[in-house]
Amino acid sequence: MKRKIYKRLLEWKEKDQGACALLLDGARRVGKSYIAQQFGQNEYRSNILIDFAHLPKEVQEIFEHDFTDLELFFNKLSAYYRVQLYPRETLFVFDEVQQFPKARELVKYLVADGRYDYLETGSLISLRTNVEHIVIPSEEEHVEMFPMDxxxxxxxxxxxxxxxxxxxxxxxxxxxxxxxxxxxxxxxxxxxxxxxxxxxxxxxxxxxxxxxxxxxxxxxxxxxxxxxxxxxxxxxxxxxxxxxxxxxxxxxxxxxxxxxxxxxxxxxxxxxxxxxxxxxxxxxxxxxxxxxxxxxxxxxxxxxxxxxxxxxxxxxxxxxxxxxxxxxxxxxxxxxxxxxxxxxxxxxxxxxxxxxxxxxxxxxxxxxxxxxxxxxxxxxxxxxxxxxxxxxxxxxxxxxxxxxxxxxxxxxxxxxxxxxxxxxxxxxxxxxxxxxxxxxxxxxx
Structure with missing residues (x-):
């Protein structure tokens, strides 16, 4: 369904050009995952949605052990999801990122790398238990998503x-x-x-x-x-x-x-x-x-x-x-x-x-x-x-x-x-x- 926040996502893509990630925060079932997936499919040559609420063990291991070598990191994610990556034309969606705070902390380095765009979605983002062991990236713009008006x-x-x-x-x-x-x-x-x-x-x-x-x-x-x-x-x-x-x-x-x-x-x-x-x-x-x-x-x-x-x-x-x-x-x-x-x-x-x-x-x-x-x-x-x-x-x-x-x-x-x-x-x-x-x-x- 058509949502106004889609326009906000377009503005972020066009103006920031990968200079920061966008964090889409909202209540559960408000439509964050749906709009993020539609945005990736419509506005990018390729996209990978990583659902941290149902994270496969193989993907978790990539985030835990391979993040220091971004070439290997991206190659493994590309192979696992069977998606070709294109510099400046691929979007990574970190869905329900609060479930795996390590991924949110990694955004700082991914944005600095500059190859791809990153859209995070989450609920209960500000709860202490979801942020107490990580450094919240400054390279992250926080946008709230509400129920349909x-x-x-x-x-x-x-x-x-x-x-x-x-x-x-x-x-x-x-x-x-x-x-x-x-x-x-x-x-x-x-x-x-x-x-x-x-x-x-x-x-x-x-x-x-x-x-x-x-x-x-x-x-x-x-x-x-x-x-x-x-x-x-x-x-x-x-x-x-x-x-x-x-x-x-x-x-x-x-x-x-x-x-x-x-x-x-x-x-x-x-x-x-x-x-x-x-x-x-x-x-x-x-x-x-x-x-x-x-x-x-x-x-x-x-x-x-x-x-x-x-x-x-x-x-x-x-x-x-x-x-x-x-x-x-x-x-x-x-x-x-x-x-x-x-x-x-x-x-x-x-x-x-x-x-x-x-x-x-x-x-x-x-x-x-x-x-x-x-x-x-x-x-x-x-x-x-x-x-x-x-x-x-x-x-x-x-x-x-x-x-x-x-x-x-x-x-x-x-x-x-x-x-x-x-x-x-x-x-x-x-x-x-x-x-x-x-x-x-x-x-x-």
Whole structure:
């Protein structure tokens, strides 16, 4: 399936000309191996994909014993894989390179040799156990790969015209009209249910069957749980506790993660590694409280107050009813029957977080609690940086009546903030200098 990151790979090939390797980092089953293989087949005269998750003993011995003699090293790999090597026209793909850190360390010398290009793919790349015994090569560019966004989902559905039209409407703040908006919202509802994991999208495109798609997503979730057990050694119980509790936390009106729901005596310092693990595995998107947005988001981050979203909303839908059958999952009915307001907090905020993250934003929100003067309490769902200004973003249902937190935030920081946005289920409109956008336009912010 067509992926935007392919263009990024082309830019790397053309601009760097072998001066560095590219490391493609992403969650399991996000499509890294597939896109790397397609890139090698389409853009190079020859390519060799070495799967370090299933490494033959003979290839392992080549990496362990022959790397000091690169002529012999390349000749043996060429012979084993029966692939002719061509200087500057061959790509080596080191797939799941975290499984064999020695290969990642060797990249420094392979790049210096200059004969071939090197594309690495991996998950859990930053975990200490995957890097503690190697020198991470400086000749390596790190690129994150996310689940398919809404535009990529539409491409898979055979639609390449809708998003350019939406982008033009966004840039000119021109309403789509009810007929077009209704059609796009129907497509967006399907995207929320299916999600952006390529296997799930592929099954849905072929079958249009949500039950079959749900089965694929549950397999992916089971794989994630197996990874936790295997790689989060020493604190796997904490990681699983946070992971299992995410749907319940997001279903609440108050989205900030409350560890007391897991354990009354739990403290964030005890669970910090677990949150970091889920983030580095790119299973979760952590969103932190920026207490003073006028001085920069990262500079005023309060890390003990956070929200934790699922990296893929389709997986969240299945995760919410993991033990139930497809027919018992109420979310499918609610969304398809246009009852999105029933679970608006869980799904709408999660899909916005997913789209913002895919667009390159780090996730921050603003929360202020004044126990003595409750009228000063406020919470803004997301804060994004745009043209050196901090823009507040609120997520609302189509029937919302007021935006008191946004009004208080604008008054408090009026000299320092940029354009405020409300994302909701209706068409584009500008009211009280606030730009109201349909949910599917979060990708343009």
């Amino acid at each position: 809404f535009e990529e989902f539409l491409w898979a559905m055979g639609d390449e015209t809708t998003i350019p039209f939406l982008r033009d409407c966004f840039e000119h703040l021109r309403p789509l009209g009810q007929a077009v908006h209704r059609r796009v919202m129907n497509d967006f509802r399907q995207y929320m249910l299916v999600g952006g994991m390529p296997q799930a999208v592929e099954v849905y495109v072929k079958t249009k069957n949500f039950e079959e798609t749900d089965r694929i997503k549950k397999r992916i979730l089971q794989l994630y749980r197996a990874d936790v057990t295997k790689f989060a050694r020493g604190y796997e119980a904490k990681v699983l506790a946070i992971f299992d509790e995410m749907p319940a936390q997001l279903a609440k009106t108050e989205k900030k993660y409350k560890l007391s729901d897991i354990d009354k005596t739990a403290r964030f310092r005890d669970y910090e590694n677990a949150f970091i693990w889920l983030s580095e595995a790119m299973i979760a998107n952590n969103c932190y409280n920026a207490t003073e947005p006028t001085v920069g988001l990262s500079m005023s981050t309060e890390y003990t107050t956070r929200k934790s979203y699922m990296a893929d909303t389709g997986l969240l839908v299945s995760h919410s009813f993991m033990e139930d059958s497809y027919m018992d999952n109420e979310l499918y009915r609610d969304i398809l029957l246009d009852r999105l307001h029933v679970n608006e907090g869980m799904l709408m905020e999660n899909i916005v977080a997913q789209e913002l993250r895919s667009s390159g934003h780090k996730l921050y929100f603003y929360s202020r609690v004044d126990k003595n003067h409750r009228e000063n309490n406020m919470e803004i769902d997301f804060l994004i940086r745009n043209k050196r200004k901090i823009c507040p973003v609120e997520v609302k249902s189509g029937n919302y009546r007021k935006h008191s937190s946004l009004d208080k935030f604008r008054e408090k920081f009026r000299r320092n903030i940029g354009q405020p946005y409300i994302l909701y289920t209706r068409d584009i409109v500008v009211k009280e200098d606030i730009v109201h956008l349909p949910l599917y336009m979060a990708m343009f912010l």
